[in-house]
Amino acid sequence: MLGIDCHTHTSISPDGTGTAGGLCRSAISKGLQALAITEHIELNRWFSEEHYGASPRNQWEKFEYCDRMEKAMKQNSSIKDSYGSRIHVVSGIELGQPHLDFGLAEAIIHDIRLDYVIASLHELHGKTDFFCLDYNRESIPALMDQYFKELLKICQWGKFDVLGHLTYPLRYIEGEHGLDAEIEKHEEQIRECLKALVEHGCGLEINTSGLRQPYGKTFPTLDILKMYREYGGEMITIGSDAHRPEDVGKGVQEGIAMAAEAGFQYLCYFHEREPIYIRII
Ligand SMILES: [Zn+2]
Numbered sequence: 186m187l188g189i190d191c192h193t194h195t196s197i198s199p200d201g202t203g204t205a206g207g208l209c210r211s212a213i214s215k216g217l218q219a220l221a222i223t224e225h226i227e228l229n230r231w232f233s234e235e236h237y238g239a240s241p242r243n244q245w246e247k248f249e250y251c252d253r254m255e256k257a258m259k260q261n262s263s264i265k266d267s268y269g270s271r272i273h274v275v276s277g278i279e280l281g282q283p284h285l286d287f288g289l290a291e292a293i294i295h296d297i298r299l300d301y302v303i304a305s306l307h308e309l310h311g312k313t314d315f316f317c318l319d320y321n322r323e324s325i326p327a328l329m330d331q332y333f334k335e336l337l338k339i340c341q342w343g344k345f346d347v348l349g350h351l352t353y354p355l356r357y358i359e360g361e362h363g364l365d366a367e368i369e370k371h372e373e374q375i376r377e378c379l380k381a382l383v384e385h386g387c388g389l390e391i392n393t394s395g396l397r398q399p400y401g402k403t404f405p406t407l408d409i410l411k412m413y414r415e416y417g418g419e420m421i422t423i424g425s426d427a428h429r430p431e432d433v434g435k436g437v438q439e440g441i442a443m444a445a446e447a448g449f450q451y452l453c454y455f456h457e458r459e460p461i462y463i464r465i466i
């Protein structure tokens with residue numbers, strides 16, 4: 186099977202289970218050519234609770250991601266040694282909220298053990314993860330507006346490889362809670378983000394996790410993928426966002442079909458922060 190999975194987690198991520206070896210064995214058994222291991226590094230909790238004078242707002246908020254980064258890089262190096270002859274193992278991270286401290290973000294991504302950096306926005310400034318928000322107490326138009334404003338800052342920074350799961354709030358607002366986020370009202374904001382990505386030579390991820398969740402679609406959907414191409418975007422990755430080995434590769438074939446439908450001829454994965462293109466049509 187032609188395929189790559191550029192977004193996966195192990196138990197080093199607070200919400201993941203399983204091992205990097207498990208991810209690799211699952212990817213090899215499904216015939217994938219490349220697998221990126223991309224643990225969560227939530228930049229705004231890089232240091233200890235004491236450093237921020239803060240405490241977790243829910244069970245998912247962990248601090249001291251600096252320690253997880255070290256664990257992740259050691260894991261990825263050793264897994265490349267063990268599985269690198271059978272599959273391209275990509276040492277990545279999913280860097281959350283880089284816009285909250287660009288100086289720190291740049292220091293983190295200069296780590297030479299990194300092949301690949303996904304930039305993500307899981308939580309807005311001053312708020313908890315979209316996963317944990319109480320949507321009865323939030324204004325959805327205001328949340329969506331703020332989401333795209335903060336996302337634009339990340340896109341305009343542009344020092345990462347690909348933007349992860351664009352339209353992430355829809356997983357919860359539309360998928361889990363059945364509310365309408367009126368995404369069409371944010372088209373101009375989405376276009377600004379995509380333009381900034383292209384200007385900075387950044388890629389866009391097709392995140393297939395929504396296909397196996399109530400949302401039922403990828404992040405982002407085909408229309409947005411086409412817009413990225415309209416602006417001259419060429420770098421597309423596909424990631425299952427597996428948080429357990431059995432989900433590796435799920436939705437990748439649908440993602441490839443979608444990329445082809447949007448007019449892309451290549452997908453890419455990364456090695457030492459440079460794209461490696463593989464032809465899909
Ligand atoms: Zn994410």
Ligand SMILES: [Zn+2]
Binds near residue numbers: 192279
């Ligand atoms: Zn993820």
